[in-house]
Amino acid sequence: MGGLFIGVLFTLSSVLRAQQLPSFPGAEGFGRFAQGARGYTTPEVYAVTTLEDAGPGSFRDAVSQPGRFVVFRVAGVIHLKSNITIAPYTTIAGHTAPGDGVVLYGRKVSFSGSNETIARFLRIRLGANAGAGKNEDASGIANGKNIILDHMSFSWGLDEVFSISWDKKGLEPDSITLQNCIIAQGLHRYNHSAGGLMQTGGKVSILKSLYISNKTRNPKVKGINEFVNNVVYNFGNANKTQEEHKLSADAYILGGGSAMISNALILNNYFIGGPATPKNKQSPFSRGNENFNLYQTGNYYDNNQNGILDGVLIEENEQWYPGLALKNFKTKADYADYPSVSPALQAQEVVSYLINQVGATRPKRDQVDELLIQELKSLGESGSYVYDEADLPLSNGGLGTLSAGQPLVDTDEDGIPDRWEEELGLDKNDPSDALKRSKHAEYKGYLNIEVYLHRLAEE
Template identity: 30%
Template sequence: VYYVTNLNDAGTGSLRDAVSEGNRTILFKTSGTIFLESPIVIQKDRITIAGQTAPGGGICLANYGLSISANNVIVRYLRSRPGDVITRPGDSTKAVDAMYNAFGTPIQNPYRNIIVDHCSLSWSTDEAASFYAVADFTLQWSILSESLYMAAHPKPTAHGYGGIWGGQNSSFHHNLLASHSNRNPRFSGSENNNQPDLEYVDFRNNVIFNWYGGTYGGIGGHQNMVNNYYKSGPATAGTSRKKRLLSYSNSTAIRHGKFYITGNHVNGFADVTADNWLGVDIAAGVSLDSIKVNTPFIHTAINTQSATDAYTDVLNNAGASLPKRDTVDRRIVKEVQTGIATFGDSSFSVSGMVSPSGMIDSQYTVGGWPTLNTTPYPDDSDNDGLPNWWEARQNGHTTDSTSVNPNAFDTDGYTFLEKYINSIPPSDQQTILTGITGNRINGGDTVKIDFQINWASDQFDFALYRSTDNLTFTNVKNVASDINKTTYNFEDIFSANSVVYYKIGSSRNSDLETIHYSNSIAIGAIEGTSALKTLPTLEKASNEINTFMVYPNPANHQINVQHSAASTGSTITITDMTGKTLSSYYPLINQANSTIDISRLPKGSYLLVFKNNSIQQNTIFLKN
């Protein structure tokens, strides 16, 4: 594990230094924009960049981009927005992609096993992202937007391009291409490496918005184009461009490319959506039969959606959405949803366009690089990439915060470091309350309330609310969240003679007016007081709530759940810590104890939820 601790171009603690050695997982203890003096080049094998670990707003590269010249590389949740600023003395131009791969030596020996996931790439002076002459490659769930139309490129022509995409067993899925003048994308085919028998590209479930020149290329390649969503925008001038899926021509000696095209949705053109080949423009001298195939080419298996479902999911989830989306991506998504661009420069001017076109020459046209604030990073005493609180939770919420081996494999085949990285939620997501319990202490006149949340965060305020009738609640205590804690407690002085109800309220520091509440719990009166004599039914109910428990905890093979007497419709649900339901059970009616087999669950922490009429009770248990 290597922690990036600063935003310097180079030197100890910088991202450039982090990628200088292989066999590293790179995590971030800071957020912000790194203004580069030259591209960052990954030249060592077996590197993972986990941008989602940055605390606060995330990481962005500016001035130059990221080059991948190695094998077994994963880049996740990173922004690269180079822009048109020239930093090298004496230079008057620069041709910069936001992210790209280098060619192998020779080109027929490509770099392989590369994944680019949930990245946000824009403001390039050439292509936003070009990946071709590469093998076993995936670009997924990324946003490629606003390549600069007339910026600092050495050629005195427009270069607002999306990208050149290709490779041997390459997969491009669930990406958004928005507001590029051309190459949306350009399929590389075999024009560079002359290996047509090896060139297989799968292009599916992508969203393409606001193009002028669309998708073309693919000479000497095999391309699947499946279930993509095409939505023309203000720069997509003319009916022929709006309905076009692919333009194909071939003036080379290389054999024709082959295309399997199906399931694509062309917004506003039902005929092309029904028959995709009506949206294919073939040059003179090329026959349809020479490029069309009716059977898909072999490709990496993914969860393929309909084009319309992919449109929704891409807009909701693509790009550097962890730790949270920046203002650029939020604006781009809104433009796709509305079909209306916010900005446009006058250099792009074509007949039939609508202003603003969405085609820009400079990042400053749209406000420049947004500020990405940083927040504290959780304590990690052994610097193994696993925060202390997370290790303690794996050990059953003990004080042992250093004994989990980050490189050990869990039963699901992932290392514990991977499991931690893969479970990080958005920093702007509402915290999830996973358990609340209460009991009387100090002779009964003090009530102690304990509650747990799903993820340590310092972006929230918690409040304790009290009620005597379970209807009207009053705020009696407050506590700020802590980046190193998932367990909290309140103590409240209240008469032992009365039943009292409590619930927890949670609000973001940036929005204290919006409060999310837990379910309420009831704390019974002390036995022998006057309250018990006048409220026997209520006391019974509160006792049932307070006897809710799971044992043994931790457990290996089965757990016993003590709960209130089950009624018709009662359920016990087990979820993982992200809220995904793993199993559900229906306790026997009138029974107050259930035994559940957990032998098939992997080791880890789980949330158990018991629902009985209007009562919901939660607790966490640990599977050894």
């Protein structure tokens, strides 16, 4: 019955959006049709030209108004002095930065109310040493619809790292995708190292992403959710240093004590224990309830911490999914309208894919993400449980160093460098052509600046 209801629920919306343009080539999941600045009535290009917290040319100013394609002419750490909320109809292109790219550090960057927003290749790191509050997340969505976050790196939350949880204001979060993202190192300064909550009546996809070195909530799921082709690594606090903190380890939480009806896909994921994971942890799933329905297949668990990917297949039963009953296990047909019901990658392929592709890989990975990937590559033998960011073996208070680089020449300052204007058949002296529709047949419907951003991401 639950599957039939879901099918009816999605059929109309699927038909209505079938002809819509994907946010970019490779966009997947429930948020794959977010329009970004293209969908705004009067889009414009805004170049971030300073690492200052505020003022003309700052990231804060760039995302303060809707309808902007945000490109970067600088690289480095932006030390935020207060929280930022991204305006609706925004396209953030972190991969346009020179050098080693950009890090937003010290305060929460929220996508609440950021309807129709696309954000790619950006690092958001909260941290404990720059004045953020005890109950602050690194990032998240409390309300809003049609949002896709791709190749983002989130870390060092003090409460959660990244959560989607309705605040009863605005639109209940719906049609949202996180793909190719890192959700990492929830800090345990306040004994709350948590990946995040995914609890909304709307639709959320978590795809090809890495939850790493968070004690719990990797993630905690309620509602309509796809969890497909992900890796959860080094969950728990078995290597804790605070004796007063209880031993804990939760990867995927199956609703917890929620009365909300949940319908979830859990497909082709790999759960890998690390030094923080108790060796007697029998299952990566916990705290199921009678309201949590799912279709699961192709998931693996490896907790022998031996440096070899040799996990076992997770079976469809109450031992692996504690708290669930036979009635909670559904079939593929029940979730046929979920966009990720037929994933391209097997669980064994996901690990190598993420090692090469996950996080803000353009213009290049920073030292924090490189450290995380090295831990993942150890396949259980290394992993952090972080009190605060300064404990990491990196300079600059744990942020590491970032090369400033040199931005490409952009004669008409339209956001498309001259080299790319030539490659795309545009005029480097015409600042208006960036926001014109592309004449390339394969990019029909996109603006020229989007074609540049698509091609740059694939380079």
